[in-house]
Each structure stands twice: as structure tokens, then as C-alpha cells.
Amino acid sequence: MAGSIFGKNFTVTTFGESHGAAIGAVIDGCPSGMHLSEEDIQKYLDRRKPGQSEFTTKRNEADKVEILSGVFEGRTEGTPIALLIRNNDQHSRDYSDLKNKFRPGHADYGFFEKYGLRDYRGGGRSSGRETAARVAAGSVALKMLDEFGIEVHAYTRAIGPVEISSVDFDECGMNSLYMPDHDAFQKASEYLKECIKNKDSAGGVIECIATGVPAGLGDPVFDKLDARLAYAIMSIGAVKGFEIGDGCRAALSKGSENNDAFFMENGRVHKKTNHSGGILGGISDGSDIILRAYVKPTPSIAQEQSTVTDSGDDTTIEIKGRHDPVIVPRAVVVVECMTGLVLADALLSNQSAKIENITL
């Protein structure tokens, strides 16, 4: 397969370029009988929609989703669910001057070497816009997980050097950076205004927590649940680092510190701590799954940069157009959705783990 199909039993195929006719996704493997409406999907799409604050691109896309198939009388049929999002606002002229130049920090050069041609309008297939299709598909996975009491919530943990010091989920929805800490949000806003003033951009950190995940999801070797999550999260453009639980810090600790002691409570196995981030040996251990995505600063900046042309000449470039000074806030929902796709797939795959669970 050529890299646009995700998952094994809950599979998603996405398509679409930034400035083509449309983008979308086809889900193959969603169980039948689940209630699903366009509103269920739209509310997730609206969270990543551009043009919602001073810190996101002014590009104006309605991002209205249409369910083309797989749903009958309000319920999933077990057949492919095709989701379509038309591209409306295509300022191709914004990009014509970039036609022959490779933008630093972008896929342009590698893409051109791979395919010999490229849709230079907004990055084409490599545009962050493709994540809208992930969100559309992921929202269906999240709906399915919700039926089993599994919830996934992500938020902005840091913008550049400004990190949160507390987590108040109510706060998240109330600020444009999706930060669960109001003080941090205000400091981060100042930091971003400075970036914009300097024609520069910022990165940040997204944290995601999945609750209600039963012990036993994931596989022991290649398809470890955390390996699948790493694959899913690192496949989001601009993510350069991934952590599960204590993540990188675990390398500094000792076994006696890092091990989570087990104990019984109300007839259930619990852990005194959760350094593991809810996954041990690739299999969920019943605790909350905690992961972090480290996002690089938006590569599109208005400063002059040195680069080359596709005919091999040195040149310089100044990226005008409409770009987010930081993509973290809009990527929060993408992290939630990719996490949902991995968990949904693992849950379905797990149905055949034990002979005693197989039903005719």
C-alpha cells in the first residue's frame, strides 16, 4: 500500500490535496449498528477549522462534512463510511510564486525527488489540510470508543517555552490555544504575538489522555499499542518527538523508581503510580494511557530564507500566504483522533484474542 491507508480492522483511507476539489476519508471496518450523524463528525472538524483566532491562518474553510455511504437510517451498516469535505477557499495565486522553490522545513524537496512533480499549491498532499480527513475519520472511532466508556482528551501542554502548570479541562475550550491553564494561556499568547511581530513561528507540546481503556489491548511484539500510537502520532506533520508515560525521562530513572507497583482494590488490579503511561510490554495495563507529541514550529515564515529551485539554482524565499504562527492548538484534535483510530483498531483486533470469546 502507498501510505494513505491506516489500520487493520478499523481501516481508514484518506485522500485529497490542499487546493484540489476535495479531501476525505473512507472508513472500512466500522461495526454495524452504531448511531452516527454528520453532526457527530462536524463538531470535531469545527475544532480544527481555520480562521478561528488571531493565532490561526485566515484561510476560510467551512469544512462541512458529508457522509456519502455506510450509514442507513442513522446507523452504521458495517459497510465503508465515505466522508467528503469540499475545498472552498483556494487562493492558488498565493502559491504561484513558490511554484519552483522548495520551502525550507517543508516536504517540497523530498516530494519532488520522490514523484518527479508536485502540486505546489499549499503543499498539495503534504498540506496540514489533510488532517481534516483524519479528524473526520477519527471522530467516528472516538464515537465507537465512547460506546464502551473509553474517552480520549488532548490539550496543549506547552507553546514554545511556556508550559502549563495545571490541567483544567473546562479551561481548554475557553481559550484559542486549547490550554488547560489560563495563566499559561496568557503567557503563551504574549509569546506568540512576539513571534508574529518577528515574522517567526513557534512549536509546542500536545498531551493526550485516554481513560477507560481495559487491560489487554495491543500486541506483544511489533504491534505494541504504544508502537502503534507512536506511528499514528508521528504521522501527523511537524511532530518530531513522541513519549508514552514518563517518556524520555524514564531513561534517567532507576527500576525501583520507574516500576509501577500493583495492588488490589475493589477486586480490581490497580497501580500505585503510572510511570508506564498505561502500557506495559506493548499491552494496555488498565491505567490511563498518557502520551505526548512534540511539535516543531510552523515552517512557513515570512522572513527571507535561503533555498534552491527545482532546476537547481540557489535563491531566497519569503513565504507570504496565510499561515498559523503555531499549529499546536489546531493539532490537538488531530492527536485525539489519531489516538482514537489506534484504540478502535486495537479493540476490534482484540476480539479474536481468546478462543473463549469467539462467537459464531
Next chain:
Amino acid sequence: MAGSIFGKNFTVTTFGESHGAAIGAVIDGCPSGMHLSEEDIQKYLDRRKPGQSEFTTKRNEADKVEILSGVFEGRTEGTPIALLIRNNDQHSRDYSDLKNKFRPGHADYGFFEKYGLRDYRGGGRSSGRETAARVAAGSVALKMLDEFGIEVHAYTRAIGPVEISSVDFDECGMNSLYMPDHDAFQKASEYLKECIKNKDSAGGVIECIATGVPAGLGDPVFDKLDARLAYAIMSIGAVKGFEIGDGCRAALSKGSENNDAFFMENGRVHKKTNHSGGILGGISDGSDIILRAYVKPTPSIAQEQSTVTDSGDDTTIEIKGRHDPVIVPRAVVVVECMTGLVLADALLSNQSAKIENITL
């Protein structure tokens, strides 16, 4: 698939439990006509072989590989290459006392919840021993890459808090911690001796560099080259964090700092810096690929720990047996091999990217 098959065009299926009859791997998709001998594979297996220093388990395994198929008159046939490694030294008695207890920091509990039973001898399928099969298969991938001038080298970047300050590849092979910095090696040795004395264990960091990778490998969306690498590296037991290029630090920098400027030299595109770690937008950019794996401390420690039994009673556990106080040195070659598998698969998959490259 159930998680023991890796790759799309260069596929590897591994099998085997720590204390079963054997472990091994079947490669399906290796091109025909490549010279391959058991020695080519053995030299990689010998690097992860236990019992080689005071810092690795005393378990004594010859880990001799046998090529069962796929090679004829010294060359690959294009058919599946089956690699077999017999388990010799199986001290099952070491584990009988752990039969009903879940070891903290291990997969035991989740595995039991998933499958309803488990081979408690040395972790069974979840044992680090399964990585020998990865190394056997990965060495074939590395041999193939070498034919195209692509080389992959990994080393120990840190043991606990002790980090290297220079990289001398010659030094690596000469010390038991596979550290490219002799001073760091000596400090790390002291640190580990202290851990052992305290019945404790340490973690660390492995860094891996791939040179000679052409621009254009990897796919723009889900199968980004760095996403596939994250999946491969995070699937190695005990890895809790993954970075490509600047990794997590990228979240702190600004676009003007993080972007790598392009320039021409000798008719080739180069980058002034390599913050990207050789991959932009999921596609290789022609620079060295640089990744890091953050490894948690060995969970098996001799200290008494609180845990529970598979019948739901609180208890304590002291893990005797033979365990590495740190797994990093032996995992270095595993990281090399998993990186090799990803690059080999990406190279084969890339053969059909352009219509002009397709040959009858």
C-alpha cells in the same frame, strides 16, 4: 494480522518464546540475487548475545542462526528466508516462583488479561529474547541497504544520567556499553556498578544514524518515514520515547531556527543544518537520518516490590534469575536492525513511485 508481521514489501514475521524450543524470523520480499550467508547474520546476533560482560545477563545462549530457506548457492532466491535460532539454556526453574505473580514494569498482567494464560518462563513471547529474531531479520535488510551505499550505525548515547560528549565509532566496539566516548563509558560503568550493588537497574538513550539515504523515501501521509521509524523503534520493549532530528527540543525553537536552509553544491541539493534529522514531511531529504530511542530501566530487579497474583491477592516479589542491569548496550544493535527494516521496506516500496521508473 496479529502483530508479529512487520513491513509491506520487505516483510518480517517473527516467532518464539523465551523458553520455548526456538525463536526465529521469516523474511518475505527480499529481492533475489543478493549474496547472503549465515556469517552475515551471525555477526549481528553476536553483538546482542548475552553473557558478554558484567553488565549483561549471565544467561548463556550460543544464538547460532540457521538459514532454513530462501538462499541457494550463496544468493537470495527472492523466496522467503527462514531464520532459526534454537533456545539452549532454559533455566525454567528460575521462573517457577513467578508463575502466579505479575512482575511490576513487565507485560505479565496485560498479557494475562489479553490471552487468559501466559508462558511465565522468562516472559515468554514478551521477553527481550524476541529481539534476537529482529536482529537476524534486520541484518539481512542492512546487508541489502549496504549494496546501495546506505549504512546504519547506532550507539549508546547515555546510561542513566551519564551522557556522551563525543562520538568515536571505533570506541564503540571496544567497550561493553557500546559507548562512543571512553570517559563516558567509565563514568557509566561506575553508575551501573552502584545500581547492581543496590539491586537496582538503569535506563539510557540509544542514538542511530543512517547515511547515504537518498531523498524521496517515505510517504506523505500515514506512512511517513519517521512515523514508520517511530513504530519500529517503539516496538522494541522498554523504549518509552522517540525522537527524530532535534526531536522534543524542536518544540522550544522558532521556525527561523528550526528550518534547514537549502543550498546547491556540486550540482546536488544540500542543507546548511539538519534539525529535521533527514526527514521532512515524512519523506527523506537526503541528509543523514538521526533518531533516538529512550529506554526505561530494566524492570526486573532483586529488590522486594509490591504486586498481585493472577488470582487477585496482594503479595510481594523479588526477582532473582539472570537479568541485565541495563538493556541499552544489547539494544543498540536491535535499534540498528529495526531502522534497517524500515529503510529496506521504504526503498522497495519506492520502486513504484514514478511511472518512468516502472520496468517490465
Next chain:
Amino acid sequence: MAGSIFGKNFTVTTFGESHGAAIGAVIDGCPSGMHLSEEDIQKYLDRRKPGQSEFTTKRNEADKVEILSGVFEGRTEGTPIALLIRNNDQHSRDYSDLKNKFRPGHADYGFFEKYGLRDYRGGGRSSGRETAARVAAGSVALKMLDEFGIEVHAYTRAIGPVEISSVDFDECGMNSLYMPDHDAFQKASEYLKECIKNKDSAGGVIECIATGVPAGLGDPVFDKLDARLAYAIMSIGAVKGFEIGDGCRAALSKGSENNDAFFMENGRVHKKTNHSGGILGGISDGSDIILRAYVKPTPSIAQEQSTVTDSGDDTTIEIKGRHDPVIVPRAVVVVECMTGLVLADALLSNQSAKIENITL
């Protein structure tokens, strides 16, 4: 995956129900740089379009295809090619009386048992209408094959007991049954008129020939080229038998008769006969590939039939609606397209067969 994704390197995901908003396909893996327009696809769709003769359903569908992605300035980008076909003429009322009855010869009952619900309008996902998506995707595969001199042509070999006695490709396009023999066409027409008069339906045989296929496509074990073709052709609704080369008759012959002798001509290997149908041991042998699909009579007939309801009561059914008395003529292009998908996939997969053919 849940059965709507086809292929390994040239993959197709289809979606859509007979009376939903739309049907379509997403191709992932088509090489970049190939010229492609909606006209290239439309001309194949027009061949299966309903309402073109007295022998096909009167359902009126424009079946206009829209390319949503993957094509830029007239050439494929190497990214997913999404193809959309809106459903226009949806006479749902035609089906309301079948809402709770399982149509004999149709998937209704099994589908209901599998999913617990079903879109009863025209068979929903199980409608022959889904083949339009196959044709849209297959036409792209055929275009790609054509660039390498590989051509695929199918025709009606038999309608019920009326079999062709000669093959004149020019004749095919000139008659509504797509038969390459005018006399046979006339006899078949009489036979079908009789069927219609008796509220009955007919089956038939489709033969397909692929020319220009190089020796070496396909794999030796599970993914034999003929096994993949059988999978592709048998996945077309109503196909109950598949043959390659001599097919079933081979069981009656002797080795001395069935073996095709090799000989050299103009420095190329040739075969004196082609009993093998162009494939030996699962790998193409350089001769024409010849396969046949045996199609059952249309199950939707106006005669009264005994059946049951989804609440478990015996009942009878008379299927009104608009149905083809024979689906063979419209299925001819579907067989061509599915054959094209298999060959295109095999050609791409074959690019990494030999180490000497791998290019950076």
C-alpha cells in the same frame, strides 16, 4: 481490513450503496506522472451504464465520474486518486415492499445475519451498482498497463446455452450483448426475449484476454497470478465459476496433451500451445492470459418465489423493480477492469523482485 480494499501496491478502496448519496473509489499507489483525465475513466463507465438496451435495467444513471484528488495539471501525482459517482435515480419506493423479505439468490439473508440490519433499497452495498466503482478504479489500472503495451479485452462468450463460435472484436462494440459473433448475438437475443416473456433470467460466460504481459508477474505460492485473478473475478457478484487457460477441461487431459512445449523464435521464448492460459506455477509465462468467468442468472425475477421474512415467517415474493434479464453484457467491462487491477498490482509488486532492478 473489512473487505472493501483490494490490492497491495496498487490498492483500491471502494464505497457506496445502491441508493445512498454516492459510490466511488480511492486508488492508493498509482505511480506519479501518468496522464489521466475524467474522459479516460468515463469511457469505461459508459460501457457498464444501465438503460442502454432492451436487455438491461431501465434505471437511468448518468454515472458521471469526478476526480476529486491525485491528479494535477493532467497527470497523476502519486497520491490517492479519489473518484466520485453520484447516485441520481433512486426509486426507493420500488424496494419498500422488499423491506422485510429476503430475496432468493441475493445476499439479503446472509447480510442481515452478519450485520443485524441492512439497506434494503436495491441491495444496498450488495447491489451490482458497486461495480461502477470497480470500473472507475480499474480503468486507471488499464491506462497504466497500456503505457507498457499490456492490453486487456473481455467479451461475452455465452448467454445461457448460446455460445460464440468465432471472435471478432469489432463486432463486440456493435451489439448490445457485447458478443464477438453476430450469429450468436442474434440467437442469444431470441433466447433473452423468451426469458423476459417468461419473467425469467439468464446467465452466461465472459472471457477475458490480456496481451503483452511479460513473463515473471505473480508469485510462486499464495499470491499466484491466477489465484489473484480468481479472487478478483469471483469477487464480482453472480460469478460462480472461474477458469484459467483450459480451466476445468484440463482435469480431463493428459500431461502429454496439457503441457505447452517451449521453443525459441527471434531470440524470445515461445510456447507451441497455450493450454496454461499464460500462467504456469502462478507466474506469467509470456503468452496471452486467458480467463473465463461463469455468471449465474440474475436472481431478481418477477415470478413468484417462496422466501421468508426477517422476523422468521414464510412468505412469497415477486420482484418488480428494474432488473437486467442477464447481467453478463454489463459485467464484461467489470471483468476487464478487475483483471487490470490484478495485473497493475502484480506489475508494481514485481519492481522489487530482483536486486539488480532496485534503483535509489
Next chain:
Amino acid sequence: MAGSIFGKNFTVTTFGESHGAAIGAVIDGCPSGMHLSEEDIQKYLDRRKPGQSEFTTKRNEADKVEILSGVFEGRTEGTPIALLIRNNDQHSRDYSDLKNKFRPGHADYGFFEKYGLRDYRGGGRSSGRETAARVAAGSVALKMLDEFGIEVHAYTRAIGPVEISSVDFDECGMNSLYMPDHDAFQKASEYLKECIKNKDSAGGVIECIATGVPAGLGDPVFDKLDARLAYAIMSIGAVKGFEIGDGCRAALSKGSENNDAFFMENGRVHKKTNHSGGILGGISDGSDIILRAYVKPTPSIAQEQSTVTDSGDDTTIEIKGRHDPVIVPRAVVVVECMTGLVLADALLSNQSAKIENITL
């Protein structure tokens, strides 16, 4: 993948050449908790073992299977089950004279064109010997199906022109041709003796019946259950035709004849007839699944045949060695096992079809 991996959730990877060190299979995805012993597998392997009658090759192989992994204390662990069969009797000298000649009716030429080299000893990977690995893996699938009351039985329906006229399963095991009709067996024996006398070979037909299959297995579009069965059966060397239910004859019948009427009995849906062969629209309908494989005559015959060398010269060939005058009897168990693999995979994949069946 390169064609030696079969299945989606119950996957099998096979390996091995006819005259290499060993052949074998790795099953990934077999549920945990199923009782499994080497005897369970051996009894199937013994049925295809060579050297058991005057009508099979004299090659003497013990074909003893060893379970290398995946079974602990007599039960499956849910981890990969590796099965190893050593090659003992390797008369390579029998083949040295065929080193540079392509055998008519064999894969030799296509294989050489594909890979540029080949193991000429007994066909290497293309040898019928690879089916032993299928039988080893398939027997595990059949054991799993048996736990759910699903049984698969195949037998020889015809040898050349000699067809059975009755089916007595007890008779099957009692004659060397695995024919369920003693009279037919005797006639077939005479026919085969004549073939041997004339240095010729025969083909035949294998019929397979699966009972106890619930309605609802299989998918509506590409992964129709009959399409998967066709793929599995056509992937067995020498099979040139495949039928489900009435198969090719269905093309001659009318809808009123071919449709199977539904009726209720004891609260269950039944069919008055079974022209469909247990599958409608790609989904099992609860009736017995009936399929047929048409096998060509053994291509290895002692008569002189015209062929070419791998250096492009015309030549003649007489195939000595030890060859079955007919492969049908030994292929019967292979058909059973491949059918088992498809049904086991479909059963596991079906576990996630309905939301109401998903369990945490």
C-alpha cells in the same frame, strides 16, 4: 508483501524449498486457549505424505512436524505458532540434468524471468512440496473450526474421465485415490496404470464440503467468502478451475431454476435447494459450502518433450526423477486445509462485524 503470507486475522506465512533444509509455516493470529499437539497436525500431514501407494512419488519423507512456538502446556498462547518440517530425502542428483532446461508445464521459465536465478532442484519454491506447510498450518485452522462445529471434508470427485457416482466418506480413507466410490476407484486405478505405462499423467477434480458454517461469514464486496476461497484454492499448484455450488453450470440455468427458495423450519431459515453452494453475494447463507478444484495432469512426465534452455537454445527433455502420475489424491487434504484457513480467517474477522458483539 511478497506472496507467502495468507490471511488477515488468522495469518499464515510459509517458507521452504523442495530440496532446502526445511519447510514450514508460522501462524499469527490463532486465538489463545485452544488445545493443540503435534499429533493434531501430524495426522493431516500423514495424509499428503508421499510414498504411500503406486500412484504417488516414491520420494520418502517422514514429514514429521515440530511445533517451535506458540503452544504452552498443551494450549495455544495467542502468539505465533511456528511449525517446522525438515527435508530428509533430497535426491538432488535427480535434478542436475534439468539445471538449465525449463520443464514444460512448470513454473521454471517464469520463475527464472522473475528472479534471474532459480533452485532447479525439484522446482525449489515452486515444488508441490510447499503444500506440506499449508497442510501443517491448515490443520490448526481446522482444529479451531471444529471447536465451533464447523467441519471440512474433501475427496476425489474425478480422476481424468472417471467420475464418482456416489459419496461414501468411509470409503475415502480406504483407497489410495481418496475416492468416496469404490467402483470409480477401481476404474480410476486402471486409467492411471495406463497413464504410467504410457509415461503420461492424469488430472482430476477435488470436491470439498464445509458443514456447520453459520450464515454471515464473508464480506459483500472484494472479500466475498467465495472470492477468498477461489484465491486459496487456485493458489494450489496445478489447479486451473474453481467452482462454488453449481459453478460453471449456473451459467446455463435460469433464475427460476438457480434461485434457492428460503423457508422456515424449527425457527431456523433453510433453503429448499443449494445451487448457491452455501454462499450468496459473498456471504455464507447457512447451507453447506460446496466447492470444486479442477486439477491439471502432473506436468512432469518421462516422455520426451520439446523445450528451451536458460541460455536460449532449443532442446528436448525427459523428466526422470520420482513423480506422481496424478497429484489429485495428495491434494485432497491440501484443499481441505486451504478451505479451513479461509473459514478460520473469516470467522475471526467477523467478530467485529456488529457493535453489539464487541466486548472489552
